[in-house]
Amino acid sequence: MKAQACEMAIIGAGYCGLSAAIELAGQGFGVRVFERGEWAGNASAFNFGSVAAMPPALPNRDAQGSQGADAQQRLRAVLEPISELKRQIDTFEYDCQWRQPGHITLAMDDDAARTLKQRHAEASALFGGGVHWLDARQVSAQTAAQGVVAGLLNEHFALIDPAGLLLAMRNHAQALGVRIDYSSPVLALDPQADSVNLQLPAARVNAARVLIASEEAWGLCTEAALQPLTMFQTHLCESQVLGARDLQLVSRRARVYGTATADKDYFRVHHGRLLFGSRLGLVPLDASPQAVVAALQARLAGYFPSLAAIPVARVWSGSLGFTDNGLPRLGASGPVSWGGGYCGSGIATAVQCGRQLARLATEAGVTTGSQPMQSRQR
Numbered sequence: 001m002k003a004q005a006c007e008m009a010i011i012g013a014g015y016c017g018l019s020a021a022i023e024l025a026g027q028g029f030g031v032r033v034f035e036r037g038e039w040a041g042n043a044s045a046f047n048f049g050s051v052a053a054m055p056p057a058l059p060n061r062d063a064q065g066s067q068g069a070d071a072q073q074r075l076r077a078v079l080e081p082i083s084e085l086k087r088q089i090d091t092f093e094y095d096c097q098w099r100q101p102g103h104i105t106l107a108m109d110d111d112a113a114r115t116l117k118q119r120h121a122e123a124s125a126l127f128g129g130g131v132h133w134l135d136a137r138q139v140s141a142q143t144a145a146q147g148v149v150a151g152l153l154n155e156h157f158a159l160i161d162p163a164g165l166l167l168a169m170r171n172h173a174q175a176l177g178v179r180i181d182y183s184s185p186v187l188a189l190d191p192q193a194d195s196v197n198l199q200l201p202a203a204r205v206n207a208a209r210v211l212i213a214s215e216e217a218w219g220l221c222t223e224a225a226l227q228p229l230t231m232f233q234t235h236l237c238e239s240q241v242l243g244a245r246d247l248q249l250v251s252r253r254a255r256v257y258g259t260a261t262a263d264k265d266y267f268r269v270h271h272g273r274l275l276f277g278s279r280l281g282l283v284p285l286d287a288s289p290q291a292v293v294a295a296l297q298a299r300l301a302g303y304f305p306s307l308a309a310i311p312v313a314r315v316w317s318g319s320l321g322f323t324d325n326g327l328p329r330l331g332a333s334g335p336v337s338w339g340g341g342y343c344g345s346g347i348a349t350a351v352q353c354g355r356q357l358a359r360l361a362t363e364a365g366v367t368t369g370s371q372p373m374q375s376r377q378r
């Protein structure tokens with residue numbers, strides 16, 4: 001089989017891959033993106049849509065959280081991509097409904113309250129305002145949620161329409177001449193002297209550079225420098241369109257769109273439907289969609305008992321890649337580069353990572369190993 005040729009091959013058509021494609025096509029490179037799914041099948045198409053200016057809560061850390069320089073570095077790793085994303089949304093007029101409603105995180109028991117209090121201390125030291133501690137009565141008055149011990153109001157928080165952002169980025173990439181091959185899984189990479197062969201089910205493509213823009217596809221690369229990610233399942237349900245009473249209950253105040261115990265559960269109203277989800281060890285990896293729905297509904301009922309039997313239109317599970325220090329990773333070896341480890345803040349961070357991957361791919365003779373993603377230096 002004769003190999004097709006291309007300059008830049010990108011694996012994955014999520015935020016990261018499309019961001020890299022836009023950057024490279026803008027510089028005049030010939031770009032092909034290979035996506036194994038139909039466009040709507042990935043994390044970038046169906047996520048919670050929260051762009052949260054808070055360092056990620058690391059699952060492997062204790063309730064003391066992180067201190068000093070480390071916390072500041074992690075905060076920078078979250079804040080920079082958010083302002084970069086907002087700049088792109090404004091520059092290219094991406095229609096993704098960016099708005100800043102603020103976000104209340106709930107503590108439903110004393111352990112969660114202790115964790116939250118630590119995060120409040122950390123965040124207020126870093127932000128110097130915009131993060132407020134709420135007692136139980138205040139939270140209940142604002143959200144109508146029951147059984148709450150305490151809460152944290154984060155005003156540095158934005159919501160988007162995730163599929164809207166992905167669609168806008170796809171249109172932008174295609175307008176720049178990027179070719180996106182859907183239903184095209186890359187099965188293997190075969191590095192050559194100064195290029196890489198990509199094996200697809202019915203074709204072979206030879207590319208001068210390959211960008212791995214999916215944490216799941218890191219397995220295609222045998223590099224020792226790839227730092228292993230800890231993957232956590234996260235689950236999301238979308239209800240049918242809410243009636244007026246339920247709608248009022250969930251979005252009682254405009255700024256209250258999410259809740260969580262120790263950052264594990266979340267809900268919001270989106271296009272008149274309730275999105276509710278949870279992270280970390282909620283149900284086994286091989287659980288059926290029905291089991292996921294039942295587990296989510298049980299958790300939701302803990303906040304809003306009257307929503308226990310809410311009819312669900314759609315359920316979805318995906319994984320989040322965490323690094324040990326909460327900083328995303330970027331790496332390259334010869335013609336292959338990779339990025340990931342967004343620690344739950346993938347909307348903004350994957351977009352920024354894509355741009356940095358593009359920059360890495362255009363550097364000649366790259367051998368950098370895998371590094372925490374650095375600030376953009378241009």
Ligand SMILES: Cc1cc2nc3c(=O)[nH]c(=O)nc-3n(C[C@H](O)[C@H](O)[C@H](O)COP(=O)(O)OP(=O)(O)OC[C@H]3O[C@@H](n4cnc5c(N)ncnc54)[C@H](O)[C@@H]3O)c2cc1C
Pocket residue numbers: 011012013014015016017034035036037041042043044045046047048049050051052184185186187213214215216217234235236277316317318319320342344345346347348350
């Ligand atoms: C349920 C859920 C809720 C989330 N909520 C939020 C949130 O509120 N805020 C936030 O900031 N982040 C959130 N995230 C994380 C965020 O969605 C992701 O980090 C982000 O979308 C990652 O973008 P990406 O482009 O790296 O990956 P993806 O969107 O996963 O795109 C990678 C693509 O690569 C494709 N692919 C993989 N392997 C191959 C292969 N071998 N060949 C071809 N294609 C391949 C996949 O099909 C996929 O489409 C959530 C994630 C999930 C799962």
